[in-house]
Amino acid sequence: MAYPSQALLDKLATMLGPKGFTRDPADLAPWETDWRGRYHGKAAALLSPASAEEAAAIVRLCAAQAVQLVPQGGNTSMVGGATPDGSGSALIVSMRRLNRIRSLDAAAGVAVCEAGVILSDLHSAALAAGRRFPLSLGAKGSATIGGLVSTNAGGTQVLRFGPMRSLVLGIEAVLPDGSLFEGLAALKKDNRGYDLKQLLIGAEGTLGLVTAASLKLVPAIGERAVAWIGLKSAEAAMALLRRLEGALGDAVESFELVPRSALELVLRHVPGTRAPLAEPAPWNALVEAVSPAGMPAPKLHEALGGALEAGLVADAAIASSEAQAQDLWRLRDSISEAEKKDGPAAKHDISVAVEQMAGFMTEAAAAVEARFPGTRVNAFGHLGDGNVHFNVRAPEGAGADWVDGEGGAVSAYVHDLVTQAGGSISAEHGIGQMKLAELARLGDPARLGALRAIKRALDPANIMNPGKLVPPFDLAQDGLAQNHLPS
Numbered sequence: 249m250a251y252p253s254q255a256l257l258d259k260l261a262t263m264l265g266p267k268g269f270t271r272d273p274a275d276l277a278p279w280e281t282d283w284r285g286r287y288h289g290k291a292a293a294l295l296s297p298a299s300a301e302e303a304a305a306i307v308r309l310c311a312a313q314a315v316q317l318v319p320q321g322g323n324t325s326m327v328g329g330a331t332p333d334g335s336g337s338a339l340i341v342s343m344r345r346l347n348r349i350r351s352l353d354a355a356a357g358v359a360v361c362e363a364g365v366i367l368s369d370l371h372s373a374a375l376a377a378g379r380r381f382p383l384s385l386g387a388k389g390s391a392t393i394g395g396l397v398s399t400n401a402g403g404t405q406v407l408r409f410g411p412m413r414s415l416v417l418g419i420e421a422v423l424p425d426g427s428l429f430e431g432l433a434a435l436k437k438d439n440r441g442y443d444l445k446q447l448l449i450g451a452e453g454t455l456g457l458v459t460a461a462s463l464k465l466v467p468a469i470g471e472r473a474v475a476w477i478g479l480k481s482a483e484a485a486m487a488l489l490r491r492l493e494g495a496l497g498d499a500v501e502s503f504e505l506v507p508r509s510a511l512e513l514v515l516r517h518v519p520g521t522r523a524p525l526a527e528p529a530p531w532n533a534l535v536e537a538v539s540p541a542g543m544p545a546p547k548l549h550e551a552l553g554g555a556l557e558a559g560l561v562a563d564a565a566i567a568s569s570e571a572q573a574q575d576l577w578r579l580r581d582s583i584s585e586a587e588k589k590d591g592p593a594a595k596h597d598i599s600v601a602v603e604q605m606a607g608f609m610t611e612a613a614a615a616v617e618a619r620f621p622g623t624r625v626n627a628f629g630h631l632g633d634g635n636v637h638f639n640v641r642a643p644e645g646a647g648a649d650w651v652d653g654e655g656g657a658v659s660a661y662v663h664d665l666v667t668q669a670g671g672s673i674s675a676e677h678g679i680g681q682m683k684l685a686e687l688a689r690l691g692d693p694a695r696l697g698a699l700r701a702i703k704r705a706l707d708p709a710n711i712m713n714p715g716k717l718v719p720p721f722d723l724a725q726d727g728l729a730q731n732h733l734p735s
């Protein structure tokens with residue numbers, strides 16, 4: 249770890265100008281803490297390049313002095329991925345000024361976006377051209393393309409379109425030696441060996457700075473049907489999903505599971521929300537089925553009628569207007585925000601094989617609540633992807649320090665259960681700093697060895713987002729707070 253010299257800071261300040269360089273503590277403060285308010289770091293300066301060339305120049309200058317860089321987009325990471333450590337030696341590189349949509353070719357279905365483009369801005373631009381970018385999540389008003397690429401983000405349409413990895417057609421990035429990888433060409437076939445683009449997707453800024461990406465667009469939605477469905481169990485939700493897929497095929501675009509506890513949190517903490525069903529159900533599914541313009545409307549009503557008759561569904565509300573559809577989605581999208589307002593929780597973003605998830609959730613929730621009396625499991629999310637946010641709320645009255653106390657033991661227990669079930673401790677949020685020790689504890693040796701070897705090969709001086717994603721060899725000896733070269 250090297251502190252940036254005054255000469256280096258002066259050079260960067262001159263190169264980037266007042267819009268691109270600041271050391272003012274008030275400017276830095278919002279970006280030194282993560283979205284959840286769990287990680288508080290310190291940076292020597294905030295750098296905001298306005299072009300890929302400026303980004304490359306920053307990396308070259310810093311690499312020469314082994315000064316560490318923390319890439320940052322919208323700072324909505326759920327795992328402390330974009331927060332520097334507390335040493336004050338690293339420089340935050342904010343990509344938010346690189347916010348141009350360089351091109352949008354509706355016919356080809358390709359948008360070339362700079363890293364700082366906000367997801368909802370891309371949604372609007374695609375829509376204006378009769379297309380859409382089929383990835384959305386609760387943080388869409390702040391999350392950036394660079395952050396979404398770097399975390400291989402998922403969201404609510406993975407069921408049909410896959411995560412970012414399936415939607416990125418090309419990447420432009422500055423590698424840790426300052427060279428610019430110009431891989432934006434949207435090649436359908438390219439067998440020139442290791443796929444650098446795929447390595448950078450989900451690398452959490454540890455292998456370089458993503459400056460732009462070519463992204464896949466799909467036809468705009470002609471018609472969509474959105475329904476909120478009351479169910480008796482998570483197993484019934486899974487059976488309903490398979491039934492709807494049988495009736496509607498890939499028109500089923502989202503299938504989100506919401507337990508009663510999550511809905512109650514939203515109704516309590518998010519102004520303007522109201523219960524979608526007359527009688528609360530123990531489980532709910534939010535379903536969206538779509539058809540492109542010119543295609544027959546999705547037959548969601550008919551399929552749900554059949555499920556009601558078969559006793560699979562307790563009750564259902566189908567949105568009759570776009571405003572109602574948005575209200576139903578708001579209930580789902582506000583769960584994280586409502587949970588945050590309600591109090592401390594140990595958060596887990598887990599996956600197991602899709603068909604296993606309903607049973608896993610039920611059994612794991614009972615096991616956790618029995619082992620840690622007073623805790624309340626709030627598991628919700630992307631059931632159709634085998635991925636839920638298995639969050640465990642602290643016992644009533646617990647303070648914020650619960651998360652680092654008993655919450656740590658709860659997390660280790662949940663991760664053990666997931667690992668025993670052959671699942672993943674990070675389905676879509678990444679590892680960041682939050683899950684680094686758990687990845688080291690539970691990752692199999694082959695996976696960890698390959699992660700470290702790739703990091704060492706591309707970033708031998710460990711300047712790119714140190715202390716994130718790649719566990720060092722000996723955690724006990726090195727200590728997690730240190731920035732260290734994975735040796």
Ligand SMILES: Cc1cc2nc3c(=O)[nH]c(=O)nc-3n(C[C@H](O)[C@H](O)[C@H](O)COP(=O)(O)OP(=O)(O)OC[C@H]3O[C@@H](n4cnc5c(N)ncnc54)[C@H](O)[C@@H]3O)c2cc1C
Binds near residue numbers: 453
């Ligand atoms: C309310 C809420 C809901 C969410 N829902 C979901 C969800 O459903 N699915 C999901 O997957 N995630 C979700 N997230 C997590 C978060 O939004 C995603 O991880 C998102 O991709 C982060 O984008 P960002 O621009 O904010 O990145 P940041 O938080 O700024 O950074 C995230 C990581 O990417 C790195 N990074 C950022 N930009 C670059 C770049 N240009 N080049 C290299 N590295 C970079 C950072 O160093 C960090 O490691 C949610 C977050 C919130 C707050």
